[in-house]
Amino acid sequence: MNNNNLTIAMPKGRIMEEAIEIWIKAGLPVPEDLDETRKLIINMKHVQTRWILAKPMDVPTYVEYGVADIGIVGKDVIMESERDVYELLDLKISPCRLSVAGIPGASSKDSVPKIASKYPKIAEKYYREQGKQVEVIQLHGSVELGPIIGLADGIVDIVSTGRTLKENGLIELETIAPITTRLIANQVSYRMKQDRIKEIIDRLSPVL
């Protein structure tokens, strides 16, 4: 949280690649040797900026605690992590949707249907608000396996093209929410580094 230095939490992976493209389009500084590096922290001293390369799910945490001033992260992660951060801008990249999927035509044999998900909080909340009772089972990846091997009746997961679902014999049943990537900010940095954060927003907004 040092006075005029800005720390940005970037999610390693595809979102970061797309974010970098926007960053370049907006004329914002980007590290040069990003491809070769395995470093977790990249300093750009000449522009008083530092990037932290983080697991997407951890980006809201770094930002909430203020070790990163701002961060780039998917709306799905924001919803699941329930962190107290500012959601400043829709970067409109990596569009997809959070959906419920299942085996076509199948009906649950259990009294309470089981739903497998990497997003237990979102799934829990969605079904609660629908007035349906389900048992949410948390998995950490390849959630599509759930219905196929009989662990769950359905899944709650992000869907972009629907190809993974199709290849595994699942269909999309309901859409929970459309998802894009967002710019988030720590609530104190948002005040104390208002000028720097505003500059980033002003540069990004026209290129989105």
Add this chain to the structure above:
Amino acid sequence: MDKRKAFEKPIGFRDLLPAVTAKKRFIENKLQDLFHQWGYLEMKTPTLEYDETVGAASKIPGAKMFKLLDRSGNPLVLRPDMTSPIARVVSSILKDQEMPIRLSYHSNVFRAQENEAGRIAEFFQSGIELIGEGTPDADAEILALAVEALKLLRVGSFRLVVGHTGYLNGILEEWVEDQAIRDILKTYLSDKNMVGYRDKVKEVVSSEKGVKALLSILELQGDITKLEEGLEQTESTSARNSIDDLKKIWRLLKLYNAQENVTFDLTLVPHLEYYTGMVFEGTAENTGFPICGGGRYDTLLKTFNNPQQEIGFALKINRILDISQLTPLTEKIIKVVYDLERQEEALAYAIQLRKQSAARIETLRIDDKSPSDLPSDEDKEVIWFVREGQNKNE
């Protein structure tokens, strides 16, 4: 179920060890001296309150309070804040006292945190309440006092961001007829979800001018010039009056020499629903979380059938403990070491010394142990009362 380890304590609760406790007491004493100078007298209220009175008045969601039942089955809460209990007191015991009433407190409050085990459930607040005055003068007084308090606590560079619920309510009423939608928009702002707010405005407001006005208020953050910009966006009387109030407050802050630490954010919406006028939040550079919050809640006392107005703030002492550069004075420690033979002489000496000196005086009986077996006390002055041949003072 696993057997609990003997040292475990309930999730979210912490012990404060002597070094932190000393700093906390030092900070609270400094604050109380300041509050006292401004006419705010300290008071205490019970740890437990009725859920249906103070619990409800606090506007804190039921799930976030610790609840239990008294012997007659009445639901009680561990007090979730100090503002509501004080509102209860001034509406009952103090109701015939001459206004305005100025009160202060240093207290623990409780919140059940469902999110994460690491978050604390009991935390410390120091704050003030000014009851019976609805003027910008009162608003300016508490802002100035908050500035003084944060300067005194040496928290580094800090800022108070000031808003007004009347501005936001006014401009929302101007463009959005449906109360339910206005509430949704306000919730987006208090959740800090600017993306959601923008999308919803575009979705529900049909007039182009309205969309423009409601989106432009997101830019109304910064110095005093933002108040003029805010004025240009609205014809609403209540919004315009709110700006007038803020301008008056700003002029008064000059007299208090407190303008330097104050900026504005006309979209500031605190989570608590009871705020009705000027609101503010304090942030400092060395912590990612706000360190102070407050504002006006003129309808709070009505829930206790009291027509008076009330304004106040609370400092988040847990956060401040982490960043305050204040350190308690290092005290002198004197250790009086004696054996049975010279016990009377040693204890008399210690008693006398405690009367005269501000130092910390510890005593230790060693009997047959040789002084060289004792742990070294480099930071302590040691005075020996041991029989001949053992005398270390020589």
